[in-house]
Amino acid sequence: MRVSLTIGWLYPDLMSTYGDRGNVICLKKRCLWRDITVGILPINLDTSRKEILNSDLIIGGGAQDRQQTIVIKDLTANKATVLKKMFKRGIPGLFVCGSPQLLGHYYMTGDGTRLKGLSIFDFVTKHFGHNKPRCIGNTVGEMLNSKLETRNSKFKKTIVGFENHGGRTYLGKNVEPFAKVLVGYGNNGEDGFEGAVFQNVIACYYHGPFLAKNPHIADWLISKAMEIKYTKMIELEPLDDTLEWQAHDYILKKLNVRL
Amino acid sequence: MIRLFFVLLIGKIIIFFSRLFNFGNGGTWPGEIALFLYPDILREFIRKVDGEVVLVTGTNGKTTTAKMIKNITVSLSKSRGQNITIVHNESGANLINGLISAFIQKSSFIHNKYDYAVLEVDEAAIRPVLEQIKGLKTKFILVFLNLFRDQLDRYGEVDAIADKWVRAIVNLPKTSILILNADDPQVAFLGKNDLFDTVYFGLNSNIKSYSHLEDAIDSIYCPLCKAKLFYKKIFFSHLGLWFCEKCGNERPITQTNNYISSLLGTYNLYNVQAAAAVGKLLGASQSDIKLTLKEFIPVFGRQEELYVGQKKIKIFLAKNPAGLNAILYTVLEMRPKNILLVLNDRIPDGRDVSWIWDVDFEMIGKNVQIITSGDRAFDMALRLKYALKDNKNETKIIIEKNLERAVQRGLDMTEEKDTLYILPTYSAMLEVRKIVSGKEIL
Known part of the structure; x- marks a missing residue:
């Protein structure tokens, strides 16, 4: 059976701050290498709800402050309902860098303005102004949720990447964290958690090309998307991920993480 | 006066030992210590520059452009038969400590006068530098080359740097001249408030161009009305013949655009136009500028x-x-x-x-x-x-x-x-x- 996948990429113009497109490149290539036909659907200000419904997987990156205001206005007015519906149905998603800030109940900016979020996740994000230092650096987490395991790639519980955020996120009762922080700040530098998982949607502060060094998460997203689309498990062909894991393990070693 | 003498002495000693023991060429440490002993020292140094102080900033091309300007200045003074002192941070140390070190290196204890300064300044350091020189009557020429996304962990977002530049230039004396890249929307925007005489440089439309933008680009939004910008031509990244359909803002007309580069790459063509624009302001002839640029030897790396x-x-x-x-x-x-x-x-x-x-x-x-x-x-x-x-x-x-x-x-x-x-x-x-x-x- 020839299978295909459509990746919905939220606002490629407005939300692509620092290598964020790496996640889309990574998913696309990992599909192509397996002969899965793949289409990229850029979701822009003028993309209709009907078009968005064609996506089997949703990806979002970070935005600069100016762009973030435009994005949140458009999301709330035109796209929130359809995205929520899709996520409830199990469509997977990955939101990195600044985009998780848009998905909670609200995001309070440095000057105290409260931007209403989409309430997809039960969390809130606050920016305490420029006097509180940003959370910047290489980071490692240990995944807490066993549902994120994949069978087709060498599975590791660790995730590695780089975080750079001014906002601090606090999880509510109805959401699970994505990982436990081993090195770095995580959601807020206080409670030791990183990101959040709701249904099949992952939000995390790891920014930029998160998936390249975490091929297990990339494949989990692809197989979830296939499972929902074709309503059955489709075994993914294993790929040679030697280089991906070398890059992953290099970060573990650099940050003295031993598991 | 005596204070300056002692700070200079200490600075010189540091440079001497740092070279002797091969710790480097003394690009930043003398300045760092001088700054600690004498916080206003950069202002004192700049006050002692007789001619123009040229500051070059932007994400890419600073070191090369500053060197070109220095070479033009040298050949200009040679043609006039003058023997001049130019302060120039050749090694690329472009934070405040680097600028101060460049002055210390060029100082003698008896005669502390400099004819020109040609300094590259880090794009995030331009604001603190200009705050130091507030109220001076020096002749400043400021070159803004371009603004691209760079180390996010250090500089923050592109918009944040652009904002710092807008706030920085108000500290300049009214006689200052801005040299701006017309093809970069956020750089060209600095000339919008008409605070200073402005010279725009850019590329000719016959240069090889592209019809689509690269994926990862910055500032494709109008700095005036925030609408998405359109391009008649793109030379590289977001540099090109841009215009805004919504508010009518467009790429300014350029005064310097047709100098030839001896170095490869479209990006060096921009550096050449910027250097030539400064050369013209300093009084160099077109043929002198062309010759100097032709003979330009690349800087390190x-x-x-x-x-x-x-x-x-x-x-x-x-x-x-x-x-x-x-x-x-x-x-x-x-x-x-x-x-x-x-x-x-x-x-x-x-x-x-x-x-x-x-x-x-x-x-x-x-x-x-x-x-x-x-x-x-x-x-x-x-x-x-x-x-x-x-x-x-x-x-x-x-x-x-x-x-x-x-x-x-x-x-x-x-x-x-x-x-x-x-x-x-x-x-x-x-x-x-x-x-x-x-x-x-x-």
Whole structure:
């Protein structure tokens, strides 16, 4: 059976701050290498709800402050309902860098303005102004949720990447964290958690090309998307991920993480 | 006066010992200590400059452009039969401590007068520098080259830098002159408030251009009304003949646009126009400017050529997506057989290497042998794998973490009389120079 996948990429113009497109490149290539036909659907200000419904997987990156205001206005007015519906149905998603800030109940900016979020996740994000230092650096987490395991790639519980955020996120009762922080700040530098998982949607502060060094998460997203689309498990062909894991393990070693 | 004398003395001693014991060329430490002893010292130094103080800033091209301006100034004074003192931070130390060090190096204890200063200034340091000079009557020429996304961990977002520039220039005396890149919307915007005389430079529309924007670009929104900008022509990244459909804002008319570059690459054409614009303001003739630019020798690490026997090494410092994209276009036109990419993640490089995913490595194609090296050799190789591997082809990328061995391997694969192209980040560039020529900077 020839299978295909459509990746919905939220606002490629407005939300692509620092290598964020790496996640889309990574998913696309990992599909192509397996002969899965793949289409990229850029979701822009003028993309209709009907078009968005064609996506089997949703990806979002970070935005600069100016762009973030435009994005949140458009999301709330035109796209929130359809995205929520899709996520409830199990469509997977990955939101990195600044985009998780848009998905909670609200995001309070440095000057105290409260931007209403989409309430997809039960969390809130606050920016305490420029006097509180940003959370910047290489980071490692240990995944807490066993549902994120994949069978087709060498599975590791660790995730590695780089975080750079001014906002601090606090999880509510109805959401699970994505990982436990081993090195770095995580959601807020206080409670030791990183990101959040709701249904099949992952939000995390790891920014930029998160998936390249975490091929297990990339494949989990692809197989979830296939499972929902074709309503059955489709075994993914294993790929040679030697280089991906070398890059992953290099970060573990650099940050003295031993598991 | 006496205070300045002592600070100078200490500075000079530090430079002497730092050179004696090979700690470097004294680019930053003397300035750092002088700044600690005498916080207003930069202001004092700049006050003593008789002629113009030229400050060059922007994301890419500062070191090359400042050197071009310095050369034009030297040849100008020679043609006038003058013997002049020019303060110039040649080594690229472009924070406040670097500027002060440049002054200390050029100072004598008896006669503390300088004729000109040509200084490159870090794009984030321009605001604190201009705050220091508030109220001085010096003749300033400020060159703004471009604004691209760069080390996010250090500089923050592009919009934040643009905002700092707008706030910085209000400190300048009214007699100052701005030299602005018309093709870069956020740079051109600095001329909008009519506070200063402004000279715009840019490229001619007959230069090779593109019809679509690269994926990872910045400031494609109108700085006036925030609407998305359109382009009649794109020269590279977001630089081109732009216009706003909504508010009518458009790329200003340029006064300097047709000088020829002896260096490769469209990005150097911009540097040349900027340098020529300054040269004209200083009073150099067009023919003098042309000749000086023609004879320009690349600065360290920027298209610098080194020889190992019959083989040539050409180094292209590449530290952000716009720079590396522009350099890749340029290098690929030379039909290279071997390219060594060196990615480090130290403070001067930016600790975050995510930026390599904003570079269009896809353009490399199949016939080039790539070696990756540096702290993040695996990350670079991984980026290349996702750019170049398709279902039919396995692209062979050589990973050699040890830089010395990587350079050797690259040279071994390079045929006699052929060229090995090395594209390193900043700290990697210094290491490459040390390996090949024994010297990091100058």
